[in-house]
Amino acid sequence: MSEPLQIDFITAFPGMFEGFLSESIPARAAAAGLVRMRTIDLRDFSSDRRRTVDDRPYGGGPGMLMKPEPWYQAVEAVRTPGARIILTSPSGRRYAQRDAGLFASATHLVMLCGRYEGFDERIKRLATDEISIGDFVLSGGEIPAAAIADSVIRLLPGAIGGGREATESESFGSSGMLESPQYTRPPEFRGMKVPETLVSGNHAETADWRKRQAVDLTARRRPELLAQGGTFAAGYDDLTRESR
Numbered sequence: 001m002s003e004p005l006q007i008d009f010i011t012a013f014p015g016m017f018e019g020f021l022s023e024s025i026p027a028r029a030a031a032a033g034l035v036r037m038r039t040i041d042l043r044d045f046s047s048d049r050r051r052t053v054d055d056r057p058y059g060g061g062p063g064m065l066m067k068p069e070p071w072y073q074a075v076e077a078v079r080t081p082g083a084r085i086i087l088t089s090p091s092g093r094r095y096a097q098r099d100a101g102l103f104a105s106a107t108h109l110v111m112l113c114g115r116y117e118g119f120d121e122r123i124k125r126l127a128t129d130e131i132s133i134g135d136f137v138l139s140g141g142e143i144p145a146a147a148i149a150d151s152v153i154r155l156l157p158g159a160i161g162g163g164r165e166a167t168e169s170e171s172f173g174s175s176g177m178l179e180s181p182q183y184t185r186p187p188e189f190r191g192m193k194v195p196e197t198l199v200s201g202n203h204a205e206t207a208d209w210r211k212r213q214a215v216d217l218t219a220r221r222r223p224e225l226l227a228q229g230g231t232f233a234a235g236y237d238d239l240t241r242e243s244r
């Protein structure tokens with residue numbers, strides 16, 4: 001078996017990762033030896049008795065900024081050759097499923113979780129990737145780092161039931177589209193019926209229905225994904241043209 005993916009979260013609030021590390025798919029993947037995760041307390045790399053990691057911004061302005069010294073010491077203590085150093089920031093590149101695929105093929109991810117008003121600009125030189133999880137501002141980088149790690153871990157072979165097929169048929173998988181609507185039992189609930197094709201048990205018709213639904217849903221909600229067409233799996237192009 002190959003070496004587990006190593007993920008380090010550098011944070012001033014390590015307690016925020018307790019639930020993430022101990023529950024569900026990430027915890028099971030760690031138990032199965034697919035991933036190894038550590039939280040690293042940034043304050044351990046502070047040089048004063050009060051374990052300070054922030055300071056006032058030059059030029060004034062509200063709030064505090066993260067100081068460079070503890071970050072440089074922490075990253076230099078943990079990084080390995082070829083590690084991806086991922087700095088979380090609202091001004092980073094917008095995270096997408098293709099990044100998850102890229103990170104899943106790495107050997108070591110080091111996640112830098114900002115706090116306060118963010119990082120002194122010089123800390124960004126440490127990063128190989130500066131990542132935003134969307135156009136909104138959170139109080140810290142712990143939730144973005146956990147979101148990124150979760151999306152990466154579920155791509156590791158063996159992490160989720162159904163294997164590669166399960167992740168490739170999801171939204172943004174190999175078709176590059178949104179996933180089609182899904183149903184479970186009962187076949188009718190409060191007057192809402194499961195589409196006839198799905199209960200019929202006909203696999204070919206079901207596969208065709210799902211493709212059409214995925215194209216329709218994507219055209220309505222995220223037309224730009226259809227315009228990016230290059231990632232479509234064989235057979236999706238015709239369906240796309242039909243639905244236009």
Ligand SMILES: C[S@@+](CC[C@H](N)C(=O)[O-])C[C@H]1O[C@@H](n2cnc3c(N)ncnc32)[C@H](O)[C@@H]1O
Pocket residue numbers: 088089090091112113114115116117118119131132133134135136137138139140141142144
């Ligand atoms: C309050 S935010 C700082 C926001 C910063 N002053 C700005 O306007 O861009 C504190 C930290 O939360 C994290 N963060 C907040 N929103 C984020 C987002 N959308 N994506 C990634 N990280 C985010 C970053 O680590 C950031 O340094």
